Amino acid sequence: MRNLSSLKKEFLRKWIKGLRKYNSQKKNMNLLERKKAIKLSADLAMASTKDKTTLWRKALFANTSTKIDDEQDMSTTSSTPQKKVIRKNSTNSYPLRKRITGRRKILRRNHTKERVEASFIAMRLVKKRTRKLKSLLPGGKFMDDSCLVDETLDYIESLKAQVEVMRCLVTSSELFINQP
Amino acid sequence: MSDKEKFEVDGNGEPMSYSNGMPPDWRFGGGGHGGNLVNSSLGLVSIGNSMNIDREDLIGSSSCSSASMVDSFSPNFWDHSANSQNLGFCDINGSSSNTIGIRKDGFGFGRGGHDHGTLEVGWNQANSMMMKGDGFLQNVQGVFPQSLSQFPTDSGFIERAARFSCFGGGNFGDVVNSYGIPQSMAMYAGTIHGARDGHAGIGLKVGIGGQSQERDDPKVVEGTKGVSLSVEQLATRGSPLKNDKSESRAVSQDDGRKALVRNVNDSDRGESGDDDVRGDGQEGSPMLEGTTSGEPSIKGLNSKKRKRSGQDPDNDKADGARELQSEGAKDNAENQQKGDQTKDSGKNAKQGSQTSDPPKEEYIHVRARRGQATNSHSLAERVRREKISERMKFLQELVPGCSKVTGKAVMLDEIINYVQSLQRQVEFLSMKLATVNPRLDFNIEGLLAKDILHQRPGPSSALGFPLEMSMNFPPLHPSQPGMIQSVMANMTNPSDILRRTIHPQLTPLTGGFKEPSQMPDVWEDELHNVVHMSFATTAPSTSQDVDGTAAANQMKVEL
Numbered sequence: 001m002r003n004l005s006s007l008k009k010e011f012l013r014k015w016i017k018g019l020r021k022y023n024s025q026k027k028n029m030n031l032l033e034r035k036k037a038i039k040l041s042a043d044l045a046m047a048s049t050k051d052k053t054t055l056w057r058k059a060l061f062a063n064t065s066t067k068i069d070d071e072q073d074m075s076t077t078s079s080t081p082q083k084k085v086i087r088k089n090s091t092n093s094y095p096l097r098k099r100i101t102g103r104r105k106i107l108r109r110n111h112t113k114e115r116v117e118a119s120f121i122a123m124r125l126v127k128k129r130t131r132k133l134k135s136l137l138p139g140g141k142f143m144d145d146s147c148l149v150d151e152t153l154d155y156i157e158s159l160k161a162q163v164e165v166m167r168c169l170v171t172s173s174e175l176f177i178n179q180p
Numbered sequence: 181m182s183d184k185e186k187f188e189v190d191g192n193g194e195p196m197s198y199s200n201g202m203p204p205d206w207r208f209g210g211g212g213h214g215g216n217l218v219n220s221s222l223g224l225v226s227i228g229n230s231m232n233i234d235r236e237d238l239i240g241s242s243s244c245s246s247a248s249m250v251d252s253f254s255p256n257f258w259d260h261s262a263n264s265q266n267l268g269f270c271d272i273n274g275s276s277s278n279t280i281g282i283r284k285d286g287f288g289f290g291r292g293g294h295d296h297g298t299l300e301v302g303w304n305q306a307n308s309m310m311m312k313g314d315g316f317l318q319n320v321q322g323v324f325p326q327s328l329s330q331f332p333t334d335s336g337f338i339e340r341a342a343r344f345s346c347f348g349g350g351n352f353g354d355v356v357n358s359y360g361i362p363q364s365m366a367m368y369a370g371t372i373h374g375a376r377d378g379h380a381g382i383g384l385k386v387g388i389g390g391q392s393q394e395r396d397d398p399k400v401v402e403g404t405k406g407v408s409l410s411v412e413q414l415a416t417r418g419s420p421l422k423n424d425k426s427e428s429r430a431v432s433q434d435d436g437r438k439a440l441v442r443n444v445n446d447s448d449r450g451e452s453g454d455d456d457v458r459g460d461g462q463e464g465s466p467m468l469e470g471t472t473s474g475e476p477s478i479k480g481l482n483s484k485k486r487k488r489s490g491q492d493p494d495n496d497k498a499d500g501a502r503e504l505q506s507e508g509a510k511d512n513a514e515n516q517q518k519g520d521q522t523k524d525s526g527k528n529a530k531q532g533s534q535t536s537d538p539p540k541e542e543y544i545h546v547r548a549r550r551g552q553a554t555n556s557h558s559l560a561e562r563v564r565r566e567k568i569s570e571r572m573k574f575l576q577e578l579v580p581g582c583s584k585v586t587g588k589a590v591m592l593d594e595i596i597n598y599v600q601s602l603q604r605q606v607e608f609l610s611m612k613l614a615t616v617n618p619r620l621d622f623n624i625e626g627l628l629a630k631d632i633l634h635q636r637p638g639p640s641s642a643l644g645f646p647l648e649m650s651m652n653f654p655p656l657h658p659s660q661p662g663m664i665q666s667v668m669a670n671m672t673n674p675s676d677i678l679r680r681t682i683h684p685q686l687t688p689l690t691g692g693f694k695e696p697s698q699m700p701d702v703w704e705d706e707l708h709n710v711v712h713m714s715f716a717t718t719a720p721s722t723s724q725d726v727d728g729t730a731a732a733n734q735m736k737v738e739l
Contacts, residue, residue, distance in 0.1 A: 034614035129592035149571035166609035
C-alpha cells in the first residue's frame with residue numbers, strides 16, 4: 001500500500017490552498033455554490049497529488065477546467081450573450097447524444113445474437129460491468145481493460161484519502177462550531 | 181504505468197513511416213548481423229502479435245542479406261520450386277496472373293535494397309513455392325528490368341508472406357529441405373539481382389526458421405538459430421500464441437504477411453532498401469484486398485501498417501530489452517489487444533488453423549493449444565487476461581469485502597459499488613462542509629486549538645478505539661503556522677486509523693466526533709509521560725507520526 005498519510009497531507013494542503021483562493025474570489029456564495037467550490041477544489045487537489053501522469057488525473061483536470069469555465073460563465077451576473085450562446089450550445093448537445101446512444105442501443109439489441117453458453121454470458125456480464133466502471137472513472141472511456149484496472153486502483157486509493165480527510169475536516173469544523 | 185506507453189502507439193509510428201523506406205535497423209539493435217538473436221527474438225515476439233509486424237523490418241532484413249548469390253541459381257530454384265509444391269499451407273489463391281505479378285513485384289521490391297542475399301534467394305524460392313505456377317523463370321527474367329522503386333502490389337506475394345508466417349506448418353520443412361541445396365548454393369553464389377535477392381532471402385530465412393538445416397551457411401545459420409531459439413524461448417515462456425498466430429496469419433493475409441516480415445527480420449539483415457520497404461508495404465495492401473491491383477488499398481494498408489508498426493517499436497524494444505520474458509509476451513498481448521480491434525480475421529483464422537496444426541513443434545512449444553477453451557481466441561488474449569486478473573488481486577485487497585469473492589464479474593460489481601459509494605461520500609461530505617462552514621474559510625488553527633483543548637467527553641462509544649490515534653492529538657496542537665497542515669493531517673490520521681480499524685464503511689459522524697474528545701481524558705487518566713507532556717505543553721516540538729505511534733502503542737498496552 002502506498003503511503004496514505006502522506007497522500008492525505010498533500011491533499012489537505014492543496015485543498016486548503018484552493019479553498020482559500022476560492023474564498024478570496026467570491027463572497028457570499030450560497031450553499032450550492034460553496035459545495036461546488038469545495039468539491040471542485042477537493043477534486044483538483046486530489047488530482048494533483050502524487051504523480052500526475054495517471055489518466056484519470058488528467059481527465060479530472062480537463063473536466064474541472066471545463067466546469068470552472070462553466071461556473072464562471074454562470075456566476076457572472078452580467079453574462080454576455082456570447083456566453084449564453086456557448087452555454088446553450090453545450091446544453092443542446094446532450095439530447096442529441098442521448099438520441100444517438102438510444103438508437104445505437106436498439107440497433108445493438110437487434111443485431112447481437114444471444115448466445116447461451118456460460119462463457120458468453122460471463123463475458124457479457126464482465127463487459128457490462130467494465131463499461132459501468134469506465135463510466136464511473138474520470139476519463140475511463142479512453143482506457144483499455146488492463147489500464148482500467150490500474151487506474152481504478154489509483155483512483156480508489158485517492159478517493160479513500162479524500163473521503164477521510166474531508167470527514168476529519170467536517171468533524172473538526174463541527175467541533176469548532178460547537179465550541180466557539 | 182507501462183500501460184500508458186501502449187497508448188501512444190501511433191506516435192511511435194513515426195520512425196516507421198513507409199514513405200521514407202528507412203531501414204528499421206534501429207529496431208534490431210543496429211545492423212542485422214550483430215544482434216541476430218535479439219532481432220529474431222524481437223521478430224518472433226512480434227510474430228505472435230501479428231498485429232505489429234512491421235513490413236519495414238522485413239524489407240530491412242531482406243535487404244541486409246548479402247547481395248550475392250541469388251541471381252545465378254535463381255532459375256534453378258524455380259525449377260526446383262515448381263517440383264516441390266507439396267506444401268500443406270493454406271490454399272494460395274494466387275492466380276497465374278497473380279504469380280506473375282508477384283514475381284514482378286517481388287523483384288522490383290528486392291531491387292531497392294543493397295544487401296540482398298540468401299534472404300532474397302529464399303524469398304524467391306518461397307515465391308515459386310507458393311505460386312504453384314510454371315514458367316517462373318520466364319517471368320522472373322522479365323521482371324528484372326523493372327524499376328527499383330516499383331512496389332510490388334501483387335496479392336500473391338502477400339499470400340506467400342502469409343504462408344511463410346505459418347512457422348509450424350509441416351510443409352515448411354519440406355520446403356526447406358527441398359531448398360536446402362539450392363539455398364546453400366545461393367549462399368555462395370555471386371552477385372544477386374536486387375529483386376530476386378529480396379525474395380529469396382526472405383523465403384530462405386523463413387524456411388530456416390522452420391528447420392535448422394542450413395547450419396553450414398553462416399548467414400543462414402545465424403538467422404535460423406536466432407529464429408528458432410527465439411521461437412523456442414517464446415514458446416517456453418508461454419507464448420505459444422506466436423506459433424498459432426503465425427499459422428492463423430496465413431488465412432488472415434495481412435497478419436500473415438506481417439508474421440513473415442517478422443520472421444525475415446529476425447533472421448538478420450538490419451539494412452533495408454527504401455524500395456524494399458515500400459514494396460513490402462504495397463504488397464501487403466493488395467494482400468488484404470485480395471486483388472492484384474491493390475493500389476487504392478495500399479494506402480489504407482500502409483496507414484494500418486503504420487499504426488501497427490508504431491506498436492511494433494514498443495514491442496520490439498521491450499522484447500529486446502527483456503529477452504522474451506513474460507513481460508514481452510504481455511506487451512505483445514497488449515499490442516495484440518489493440519491489433520485485434522483493428523482486424524477481425526485473427527480469431528477465425530486461428531480456429532481454423534488449430535485443427536490443422538502441424539505435428540511438428542520444433543520451435544514453439546505451445547502450452548495448451550488444444551486444451552484451451554474454444555472461446556479463448558488467442559494466447560495473447562490469455563496473457564492479457566492473466567495480467568488483468570493479476571491487477572484485480574490488488575484491487576481485492578483495496579476494496580473491502582472483495583477477498584472472498586471469486587470471479588471477475590462479482591468483483592467488478594463490488595468495485596463499482598465501492599467507487600460509487602466513495603464518490604457519493606465525497607459529495608455528501610462536501611455538502612456538509614458547505615453547510616458547516618458558511619464562509620469557506622477553514623481556519624485550521626482555530627479548529628485544531630478547539631479540538632485539542634476543548635474537547636468534551638461525549639457519550640462513550642462502544643468502539644474499542646485503539647489508543648494509537650489518541651497519541652497524535654497532543655502533537656496536533658498548532659504552534660506554528662507551518663505545522664498546521666501536518667498537524668491537521670495528523671489529526672486526520674487518528675480518526676482515519678480509527679475508522680479503518682473499526683470498519684471501512686461510513687462511520688457515523690457523531691462517533692468520529694466523540695472519539696477525539698475522549699482521548700484527552702484518557703491521557704490524563706493514564707499519566708503517560710509522553711502523552712502528558714505533549715498534552716500539557718500544547719506546543720509540541722515535533723508532530724512526528726512515528727513518535728506518536730510509539731507512544732500510542734505504549735498507551736495501548738497500558739490501557
